[in-house]
Amino acid sequence: MLSALVAGLATGAVFAATALAYNVMFSTSKVLSVTTGHLPMLGGVAGAYVIAGLGLPWWLGLLAAMGTGALFGLLTELVAIRRVLARSDEHLWLLSTLALATMVQQAVGLWWGTEPRPFPRLIPQDFSAGLADQKFWLPIALAVAMAVGLELFYSRTMAGKLFVAMSEDAFAARARGIPTDRIRVASYALAGALGGLAGFAAGQLTFAYFALGLTLTLNGFIALAVGGLGSNVGALIGGFALGLLNALASYWFGGEYQQTIAVGLLMVVLLVKPEGLLGSKQVRPV
Amino acid sequence: MSPEHRRLGLAALLALGAATLPFWAADQYQLHLATLIAAYWVLIGGLNLVVGYAGQLSIGHVGLLSIGAYGFAILAGKAGLHPALAVAASGALCGIAGLLLGLPSLRLPGFYFAMATMAVALIVGEVVLAQGELTGGGVGLPVPGFPAPFDSPAGFYWLTAAAAAAVTWLTWNVARRMQGRGLIAIRDSVVTAQAVGVPVLGAKLRAFVFSGVCAGVGGSLFAALQSYITPDTFHFELSLFFFVCIIIGGRGGILGPFLGVVVLTALPELVSPLAKLGNFFYGLLLLAVVLVVPEGIGRVFELVAARLKPRPVESVPVQPDLPRLARALRSNR
Amino acid sequence: MSPAAAAAVQPGASLRAVAVTRRFGGITALDGVSLELRPGEVHGLIGPNGSGKTTLLNLLSGYYEPSEGAIALGNEPLERAPVQRRARLGIGRTFQKPRLLPTLTVLENTMLGAWPHARAGFVETAFGLPRAAREDQAARSRATELLHGVGLGHALARRANLLEHAEQRFLEIARALAGRPRFVLLDEPAGGLSTDEIDHLGGILGTLREAGIGVLLVEHHTDFVFRVCDRVTALDLGRMIREGTPAEVRHDPEVIRVYLGA
Numbered sequence: 001m002l003s004a005l006v007a008g009l010a011t012g013a014v015f016a017a018t019a020l021a022y023n024v025m026f027s028t029s030k031v032l033s034v035t036t037g038h039l040p041m042l043g044g045v046a047g048a049y050v051i052a053g054l055g056l057p058w059w060l061g062l063l064a065a066m067g068t069g070a071l072f073g074l075l076t077e078l079v080a081i082r083r084v085l086a087r088s089d090e091h092l093w094l095l096s097t098l099a100l101a102t103m104v105q106q107a108v109g110l111w112w113g114t115e116p117r118p119f120p121r122l123i124p125q126d127f128s129a130g131l132a133d134q135k136f137w138l139p140i141a142l143a144v145a146m147a148v149g150l151e152l153f154y155s156r157t158m159a160g161k162l163f164v165a166m167s168e169d170a171f172a173a174r175a176r177g178i179p180t181d182r183i184r185v186a187s188y189a190l191a192g193a194l195g196g197l198a199g200f201a202a203g204q205l206t207f208a209y210f211a212l213g214l215t216l217t218l219n220g221f222i223a224l225a226v227g228g229l230g231s232n233v234g235a236l237i238g239g240f241a242l243g244l245l246n247a248l249a250s251y252w253f254g255g256e257y258q259q260t261i262a263v264g265l266l267m268v269v270l271l272v273k274p275e276g277l278l279g280s281k282q283v284r285p286v
Numbered sequence: 287m288s289p290e291h292r293r294l295g296l297a298a299l300l301a302l303g304a305a306t307l308p309f310w311a312a313d314q315y316q317l318h319l320a321t322l323i324a325a326y327w328v329l330i331g332g333l334n335l336v337v338g339y340a341g342q343l344s345i346g347h348v349g350l351l352s353i354g355a356y357g358f359a360i361l362a363g364k365a366g367l368h369p370a371l372a373v374a375a376s377g378a379l380c381g382i383a384g385l386l387l388g389l390p391s392l393r394l395p396g397f398y399f400a401m402a403t404m405a406v407a408l409i410v411g412e413v414v415l416a417q418g419e420l421t422g423g424g425v426g427l428p429v430p431g432f433p434a435p436f437d438s439p440a441g442f443y444w445l446t447a448a449a450a451a452a453v454t455w456l457t458w459n460v461a462r463r464m465q466g467r468g469l470i471a472i473r474d475s476v477v478t479a480q481a482v483g484v485p486v487l488g489a490k491l492r493a494f495v496f497s498g499v500c501a502g503v504g505g506s507l508f509a510a511l512q513s514y515i516t517p518d519t520f521h522f523e524l525s526l527f528f529f530v531c532i533i534i535g536g537r538g539g540i541l542g543p544f545l546g547v548v549v550l551t552a553l554p555e556l557v558s559p560l561a562k563l564g565n566f567f568y569g570l571l572l573l574a575v576v577l578v579v580p581e582g583i584g585r586v587f588e589l590v591a592a593r594l595k596p597r598p599v600e601s602v603p604v605q606p607d608l609p610r611l612a613r614a615l616r617s618n619r
Numbered sequence: 620m621s622p623a624a625a626a627a628v629q630p631g632a633s634l635r636a637v638a639v640t641r642r643f644g645g646i647t648a649l650d651g652v653s654l655e656l657r658p659g660e661v662h663g664l665i666g667p668n669g670s671g672k673t674t675l676l677n678l679l680s681g682y683y684e685p686s687e688g689a690i691a692l693g694n695e696p697l698e699r700a701p702v703q704r705r706a707r708l709g710i711g712r713t714f715q716k717p718r719l720l721p722t723l724t725v726l727e728n729t730m731l732g733a734w735p736h737a738r739a740g741f742v743e744t745a746f747g748l749p750r751a752a753r754e755d756q757a758a759r760s761r762a763t764e765l766l767h768g769v770g771l772g773h774a775l776a777r778r779a780n781l782l783e784h785a786e787q788r789f790l791e792i793a794r795a796l797a798g799r800p801r802f803v804l805l806d807e808p809a810g811g812l813s814t815d816e817i818d819h820l821g822g823i824l825g826t827l828r829e830a831g832i833g834v835l836l837v838e839h840h841t842d843f844v845f846r847v848c849d850r851v852t853a854l855d856l857g858r859m860i861r862e863g864t865p866a867e868v869r870h871d872p873e874v875i876r877v878y879l880g881a
Contacts, residue, residue: 032397081576091396094343095533096576098400102526102569110566214522218408221401256416263405267390270398338761456745462728464737464758465744465752467723470733475718482798483706483735493743538722581722604770604785606819608826611768614761615796615830 001133004251005244010136010205012243015141017198019227019235024191025073026229027167028184029085034097035076037217038104039195039209040202042068044119046111047200048208052120061120062200067195070189074191076100077188082181101213106272109210119203142201143239146194147232163187167230189283192281218259222266228279237277241265293541297376300544304447315477317439318511323551324446325508330528330547331453332500332542335493337529338465342490343396346403346526349410350498354380354505355515356414356421359429364420369432369510384498385491392490407525411609416515426516429509446507453500458540469493470538475619524566530572536582546583632693633657634710634833635804639688641674648674650857653687656802661824661834663844663865666674666854667878675716675854676804679685679835680712681705692830709736711795712804717787721780725771725790728779729762730755732797758797765793782788785816792823802833809840821847841878845869853878 022036043065046152078098123134154162166173166183174180199206206212223242227234242262249261269276304320311317329351336342354376391402391549401539414421421427431437436445460466468489479486509515527550535546550568556559579586641649649671656662656679666672667678677683678690681702690697692708700708714839715819719728737758739751766772774782782790788808790839795803807835823849827834838844844851845865853861853874863869868874 048522079573079577081398088578091341091581092576096573098526099569099573099576101428102523103566103573105564106564106569110563138346146445206610214404215408218401221397257412259405259412260410263402263409266402266405270394271390278307293774409699455747458744459751460741462742464739465741465751467720467727467731468734470720470723477682477714478718478720478731480702481681481706481712481714482732482794483703485703489741496741496745503645566828601783602773604789604816604819606768606770606789606823607772608822610764611823611826612830613767614764615826615832617761619871 001251002143003179003211004247006131006136008188008244008247009240010139011246012223012240013139014198014202014206014216014239015219015223015242016143016236016239017139017202018145018195018216019224019239020143020150020232021191021195021198022220022224023230023235024194025149025161028170028180028187029077029081030170031081031093031097032102032221033076033080033081034094035104035213035219037220038101038213039069039072039192040199040206040216041108041212042104043196043199044071044203044208044212045108045199046196047140047203048117048119049112051122052118058122061122062197065196065200066193067196069192069199070192071192073188073190073192073195074185076192080190081087081184094220101217105210112208113166114210116207116209119206121204133204135202136270139198139202139205141200143236146148146198147236147249150232158221159186177286184233196202216265217227219262222262225266225276226269228276231276231278234276234278297541301415301451304451307447308403314439317443319552319555321439321443321446321467321511323414323548324443324450325511326528326531326547326551327450327544328446328453328504328507329497329501330531330543331450331457331526332497332504334471334532334540334543335457335460336490336497337532338489338535338539338543339370339461339469339473340493341469341537343400343492343529344403344494345400345525346405346407347497347501347528347530348520348522349403349407350380350383350501351505351508351524352407352410352414352517352520353383354502355429355512355520356427356505357502358506358509359427359515360420360573363427368431373503373506374505377499380502381499384495384501387498388491388494391557393487402522404522406524407522411517411520411522414520422516424516424517426519428514429508431513442511446511449503449507453503454540454544456496459580461540465489473537475540500562523568526565527568530568534571534575534583536584538584539584542582542584581587623825629693631658632695634835635689635691636675636685637689637691639675639678639690640687641671641678641683642686648857649678652678652854652857652859654852654859656833656835658801658833659828659831660827660849661836661847663843663845663848663851664835664837664854665839665851665878666818668761669856671857672854673806674857676712676806676835676837679759680710692705706798709735709799709801710773710804711798711800711802713788713791713795713806713808715806715810717784717791719779719782719787719790721778723779724776725766725779725782725786726759726762727776728790729797730758731795732794733758733761733799735798752759761796763795764794766790769793769796770819784811785813788812789820789823793853800832802835804835804837805826806837807839808836809838809843814880817838843869843871 018037018040021039022032025033046068047061047065050056050064051058080100082138083091084092084096125134154164162163162183165178166180223236223238227238245261246258246263307320308317333347336344357376358372359380361367361375362369387406391399415423435441468484471484472489473487476486531546531550532543535542560567628864633699634652639649639652640651652675678685681700685698697751711833737754739754743877744751766775769792771786771789809820824834837850851865851868853860853868855877861868
């Protein structure tokens with residue numbers, strides 16, 4: 001039972017990290033990008049390729065994961081967001097990010113293969129470590145560190161405060177001379193790097209698998225919606241709750257209904273508190 | 287010839303071609319492909335009202351296709367129902383599924399709704415795998431065919447084409463009347479839809495349930511065509527395919543999405559490098575359309591035609607005809 | 620308005636806001652404002668930016684609910700009535716920034732306004748039953764007359780996104796009229812219009828008045844308001860500062876101080 005809980009927290013951590021990435025991009029563009037779940041996927045694949053495939057040291061794999069994520073984030077902003085935001089049709093960004101997500105998933109599938117491939121050990125540890133295995137605590141530690149880091153970034157650094165100003169009222173921020181376009185680009189790169197890092201940390205848990213993106217997009221979104229759009233603490237809570245719920249349900253009922261349970265959780269929360277547990281009422285995207 | 291007449295003329299030509307297809311198709315394979323397109327269109331024609339007219343981004347319709355297909359396979363196969371009855375029951379079942387899915391999720395904002403539909407598609411996949419006794423699990427189910435005269439490829443083609451024609455007629459009726467305008471208002475300006483009295487959730491729900499019934503019938507015909515279905519047949523990318531056909535063909539039209547289905551189904555068959563690229567190609571096409579011609583490729587033709595035969599839009603000042611206005615208002619009560 | 624609604628409300632009934640207050644978080648946008656819109660009367664609503672004009676219009680049309688106070692049509696309380704119900708009761712409106720369906724023609728946009736009278740539902744329409752076609756035809760001919768009436772007869776088949784600004788404004792008015800309203804609430808319809816076009820608008824308002832429709836005219840063009848209105852209400856910072864005939868309001872010292880800047 002304990003191992004189920006720990007595994008659940010670990011997968012929940014990946015959902016939470018995805019939700020955090022959603023938040024970072026949403027704060028500056030008011031867009032929920034379908035590509036978000038593909039950032040950890042790219043991180044895992046890049047890390048596995050560099051370390052296991054090319055035989056390079058782990059920190060190069062780390063850089064590759066973050067770099068690939070950041071690049072894809074920039075690509076998303078450039079191709080799927082920037083031109084589309086200028087038009088008045090509200091939901092074009094959903095289509096463009098959906099298109100880009102499909103393309104990246106298929107491209108990785110064609111290049112990397114469609115089977116999940118193992119991710120290398122990052123820290124020397126034998127495989128009998130049980131609950132203390134790094135494949136569990138690496139993602140958990142990272143998700144928490146990400147949330148704390150983001151909160152510190154927003155409250156203590158100048159750049160972070162600009163992000164906050166832009167997320168509260170982009171129009172007013174622009175009027176005060178804040179370079180909102182550049183901040184948006186930076187936020188997508190940041191979200192990309194963080195997502196890639198999360199995928200790297202969780203690689204041993206999820207394996208390097210091209211189809212991870214879609215399920216992470218969905219489950220990361222569920223974590224986000226449950227925890228409350230715009231709240232980083234909420235993203236953590238939502239992610240861990242979802243992971244634990246899935247793990248417990250698997251433990252008690254067998255693992256066949258993961259998605260059903262996840263959506264059930266989402267529906268229950270949305271019916272009772274539509275803005276999520278820690279969300280604020282105005283932050284709903286229309 | 288006005289654009290409206292041109293479109294009707296083209297549609298009539300297509301109908302004629304479709305009706306006589308078994309006679310001029312080059313081989314059985316082409317006939318099979320045409321039947322597949324027709325079965326897809328039964329679903330996509332209905333989905334068109336939801337996505338193309340009401341603007342609801344439902345990306346999970348493969349789940350409803352799956353329910354329709356498995357429903358038919360189980361009812362006509364295991365339960366031994368007459369195939370006609372099984373199709374009807376399957377359609378009704380999917381209509382109910384549409385209602386259950388639509389009621390909670392159609393009130394949600396766009397992205398939330400899209401995710402909810404995607405989740406349902408994945409859930410249906412899970413349930414199909416889990417309920418192995420009923421659905422055959424990963425192994426799948428054989429699907430019975432239809433009795434004579436629909437048991438031959440040509441006969442089954444005509445049955446499917448008739449269903450496709452029926453869906454076209456139903457959606458065409460809705461699209462060109464007040465109901466269609468209401469859906470377009472929901473898509474382009476919810477505030478306006480409310481101001482003129484459109485019951486937004488109710489209208490979306492009706493279109494969604496209708497698309498469910500179409501998915502059920504389309505799924506049944508699709509299953510019968512495949513003659514054996516497994517969970518792998520209903521992968522998520524199929525949903526994307528349905529969706530992309532409509533967006534690329536152009537929202538707010540019927541001919542456009544229909545041509546979209548034809549082209550996107552036939553293209554990978556005819557151009558084999560494209561078949562390997564598969565879904566990457568659909569994604570690329572969708573991205574290109576969204577960035578360059580968001581109103582769909584149909585609109586491109588209209589724009590090109592306008593460019594070739596420019597009719598300058600004369601700036602005529604607004605000049606009210608007050609007596610005429612007064613007369614129109616007098617018939618107010 | 621729909622036959623059922625017509626039966627429910629007496630002919631001479633007014634549309635009223637009674638001591639309505641509306642708060643948004645810490646801000647009080649409207650404070651105890653009353654307004655009566657009578658049939659066959661053009662009632663102007665003026666005030667500086669932020670005075671609550673559009674909030675009041677949104678309260679009357681149903682996009683907001685009042686924090687305090689009442690909205691009524693005759694004896695029928697409306698505070699909880701959603702926007703769609705008010706459309707069926709014969710309350711039409713236009714918007715400060717015109718909201719049109721860009722892919723439809725001018726005629727089709729106008730026909731949309733006749734929705735409250737469309738009885739044919741989804742299934743009936745899908746199966747091609749005659750009522751849907753009949754209603755559509757009736758809506759089409761009425762919309763044609765209304766469009767000629769407001770001066771857009773030359774643009775019936777034009778896509779709405781190709782219209783000039785003044786044409787968009789007049790289209791919104793025609794659309795509101797297609798619903799056979801008792802009351803029409805206009806949100807700054809003269810915004811961006813030339814002098815000639817404003818004159819045309821005035822003519823249209825006069826015709827609406829003669830037809831017995833109650834018109835609420837929210838406007839910045841105070842000269843225009845004083846010229847065409849029967850009564851005027853002046854707001855400032857969410858409160859009513861004067862209500863009366865144009866002459867009374869224009870000479871009120873408070874109004875002069877706040878609005879006309881003298």
